[in-house]
Amino acid sequence: MRITLLVAAAAVCAFAATAGAGTYSWDGGSSSTSSWQTASNWRSDTIPPLTGNHDIHVRAADLVGTTTTANWDYSSSTASYGLFDIVSNASYAMTLQKSGAGSFTATGRLSLTGYSSTKVSTLDADAAMTITGLSVYSYGDVDVAASVTVDCNASMLVDALNGITQCVKLGSGSLTPDWISAMAGNAAGEHARLLVAGGTFAASGTSPSLTVEAADTVDADATLEFDAGTLTPVQLNIYGGNPSSGGLALFDFDGGTLSGLDRLAMVGLSTIDAEDDITVNGELVVTVNGGDNFATEATLDAQDVSVEKIEVGGSQACKLIVTGNVATDGSP
Amino acid sequence: MRTIQAMIIVVASLALGISTILADTYYFQPTGDTGDWSTSSNWKSGNSCSDITGPGATPDSDDDAVICATKIAEVTGTTAVARNVTIEGVTGTRIDIKPTSGSSATLTLGSGSSPLTSNAAGEGINLLDATGSSNKATLAFVSANHTLAGGGILGSDDLAEITIASGKTLFLGNDSHIQGNLKIVGAGKFVSVGGDVVAGPSGGTTLLVAPYEVDDDMFEDTRPRWRAYSGSTLQFSSAISVMNSLVGNFAIGGGTDMIIVDKAITTTGKLSLLDSNGTLVVNQNLTMGSSGNGAEITAGTIEVAANKTFIHY
Numbered sequence: 002m003r004i005t006l007l008v009a010a011a012a013v014c015a016f017a018a019t020a021g022a023g024t025y026s027w028d029g030g031s032s033s034t035s036s037w038q039t040a041s042n043w044r045s046d047t048i049p050p051l052t053g054n055h056d057i058h059v060r061a062a063d064l065v066g067t068t069t070t071a072n073w074d075y076s077s078s079t080a081s082y083g084l085f086d087i088v089s090n091a092s093y094a095m096t097l098q099k100s101g102a103g104s105f106t107a108t109g110r111l112s113l114t115g116y117s118s119t120k121v122s123t124l125d126a127d128a129a130m131t132i133t134g135l136s137v138y139s140y141g142d143v144d145v146a147a148s149v150t151v152d153c154n155a156s157m158l159v160d161a162l163n164g165i166t167q168c169v170k171l172g173s174g175s176l177t178p179d180w181i182s183a184m185a186g187n188a189a190g191e192h193a194r195l196l197v198a199g200g201t202f203a204a205s206g207t208s209p210s211l212t213v214e215a216a217d218t219v220d221a222d223a224t225l226e227f228d229a230g231t232l233t234p235v236q237l238n239i240y241g242g243n244p245s246s247g248g249l250a251l252f253d254f255d256g257g258t259l260s261g262l263d264r265l266a267m268v269g270l271s272t273i274d275a276e277d278d279i280t281v282n283g284e285l286v287v288t289v290n291g292g293d294n295f296a297t298e299a300t301l302d303a304q305d306v307s308v309e310k311i312e313v314g315g316s317q318a319c320k321l322i323v324t325g326n327v328a329t330d331g332s333p
Numbered sequence: 334m335r336t337i338q339a340m341i342i343v344v345a346s347l348a349l350g351i352s353t354i355l356a357d358t359y360y361f362q363p364t365g366d367t368g369d370w371s372t373s374s375n376w377k378s379g380n381s382c383s384d385i386t387g388p389g390a391t392p393d394s395d396d397d398a399v400i401c402a403t404k405i406a407e408v409t410g411t412t413a414v415a416r417n418v419t420i421e422g423v424t425g426t427r428i429d430i431k432p433t434s435g436s437s438a439t440l441t442l443g444s445g446s447s448p449l450t451s452n453a454a455g456e457g458i459n460l461l462d463a464t465g466s467s468n469k470a471t472l473a474f475v476s477a478n479h480t481l482a483g484g485g486i487l488g489s490d491d492l493a494e495i496t497i498a499s500g501k502t503l504f505l506g507n508d509s510h511i512q513g514n515l516k517i518v519g520a521g522k523f524v525s526v527g528g529d530v531v532a533g534p535s536g537g538t539t540l541l542v543a544p545y546e547v548d549d550d551m552f553e554d555t556r557p558r559w560r561a562y563s564g565s566t567l568q569f570s571s572a573i574s575v576m577n578s579l580v581g582n583f584a585i586g587g588g589t590d591m592i593i594v595d596k597a598i599t600t601t602g603k604l605s606l607l608d609s610n611g612t613l614v615v616n617q618n619l620t621m622g623s624s625g626n627g628a629e630i631t632a633g634t635i636e637v638a639a640n641k642t643f644i645h646y
Contacts, residue, residue, distance in 0.1 A: 287637075309646070310644065310645070310646050311628060311643070311644065311645040312642060312643070312644050313615070313635050313637045313642070313643040313644075314615075314637045314640075314641055314642030314643055315639070315640075316639060316640055317639050318636070318637065318638055318639045319636070319637045320634060320635070320636050320637070321634065321635045321637075322633075322634045323606070323630050323631075323632060323633055323634070323635070324609060324632055325631070325632075326630065326631050327628065327630040327631075328627055328628060328629060328630070329622055329627035329628040329645055329646055330624075330625075330627045330646075331603065331622045331623050331624050331625050331626040331627035331628075331646050332623075332624045332627075332646060333622070333623070333624075333646045
């Protein structure tokens with residue numbers, strides 16, 4: 002059910018993102034510059050208009066040259082586009098770069114589809130930008146030195162439905178989707194991994210949440226590895242699969258700051274491995290509800306976890322295994 | 334004639350009343366350190382253990398019994414009774430209830446209170462094992478409320494029982510304890526007002542709390558009150574019909590220890606889960622914690638049955 006909802010939500014965003022009036026494709030035809038404003042870098046040598054919410058493709062398959070980075074470099078212009086599709090292949094790793102200080106808005110979803118760990122698709126934000134949803138369907142780097150506001154009603158979805166997915170959020174800038182999900186698909190071996198290596202990674206909506214969700218009935222893991230920076234979801238959901246056959250949902254908290262957390266939920270085969278302290282201003286909830294016919298095994302391996310309330314229980318038997326320090330303050 | 338008969342009746346009644354009020358007190362002083370409860374020569378009359386005036390008799394249900402310092406009274410049959418038992422507070426002073434392969438052993442305490450004043454752990458009353466036998470040791474509280482005012486009751490066999498009669502209460506006072514391998518059962522009420530209930534310290538022991546009603550109004554909560562350690566299990570049985578105001582903390586630590594909750598409990602006490610092999614098994618709803626009395630978990634497992642909830646504030 003959770004996967005269904007997430008897919009449905011993604012579909013809604015994707016539907017909203019199809020509003021582009023036309024499509025402009027990067028072909029990297031210039032041998033000397035990656036400038037957005039060079040006509041030879043575009044199919045038909047036509048630079049996308051700044052207005053009209055046109056869709057933009059930055060796809061390796063469309064290349065006629067070897068310039069694989071599309072660098073939006075307007076210093077003061079205001080632009081509004083539709084959706085973005087950045088796709089690498091076995092030969093080329095594609096990058097959408099935003100270096101100009103002008104105003105950049107994507108009214109549609111920005112999708113990263115990498116080919117492999119060496120042929121990733123990258124969003125390289127050196128200046129602030131606003132996009133409406135961010136999807137990483139396979140190897141994708143999100144390198145943020147400025148502020149990227151993911152504004153949709155809006156999500157960042159790291160989705161392994163189409164293959165092995167890895168998203169690495171780099172840089173010191175902030176990435177602020179309304180909700181974030183690292184979700185493994187239903188094909189065996191298709192894992193999802195979201196690595197936050199720096200900057201602020203904040204869920205900023207009215208009920209911001211971060212969800213790490215593994216496959217329910219096949220061994221497809223989902224991992225959120227947090228090494229540095231600031232993570233500020235109000236709700237953190239670690240949704241694992243059936244312990245007998247499902248994937249593991251892992252929140253690997255190795256460093257940085259996790260703040261503003263009001264609710265931490267662990268469901269199914271879920272693990273929190275934290276080298277740093279976790280403070281939950283509200284509840285730690287371990288549960289299995291609905292028709293899942295298995296027991297939860299939630300492992301909480303943390304240095305110090307401070308919560309206001311621990312609640313364990315659901316319609317199925319649950320087990321919380323603690324290998325770190327967990328404390329409540331005792332106040333109802 | 335009728336006047337004489339009336340006088341006889343009055344005198345007889347007075348004599349009966351006096352005998353009821355002036356129950357005898359007998360002091361257990363066998364020749365050696367250990368003697369059988371049922372051997373009358375082991376009991377003395379007098380004003381205290383240090384002021385013996387003559388031979389005594391095996392106590393009946395109206396008599397008070399005092400186990401003198403360093404003496405061990407062994408109960409090997411099922412007929413041992415007393416109104417009160419006082420065990421002097423010196424190490425090596427106790428009652429051993431010893432079933433054998435041929436007989437169970439029971440000590441029944443009657444209408445008085447039964448303070449235990451031993452100071453050392455393991456002293457008080459021991460309920461021992463009958464190896465290879467289904468015979469058991471029983472300490473029965475039948476006719477009145479009783480208070481353990483110190484010392485303890487130590488079980489060595491999960492067949493051993495403390496039984497509390499219907500309508501009666503066993504109070505576990507400050508600095509007293511019930512521990513080991515036994516059951517607390519019966520139709521009465523079990524109340525701890527400051528004592529410890531401990532599964533352990535010997536590994537693998539089981540302490541089953543299963544009186545009909547548990548009313549635990551403990552006011553001292555600075556140390557654990559419901560404890561399991563050294564691979565032992567403390568279990569709140571589903572046989573408990575009423576569970577009132579449980580206050581004590583739960584402590585699990587030191588081995589494959591377990592506290593099992595088969596009766597719904599709401600307590601202001603906290604959980605201290607301190608060993609990776611320790612487990613809290615929640616088969617009925619359990620709510621714990623109060624202001625300043627939050628959970629302390631460093632390692633261990635909390636298992637919760639389907640449709641049940643463990644909540645700790």
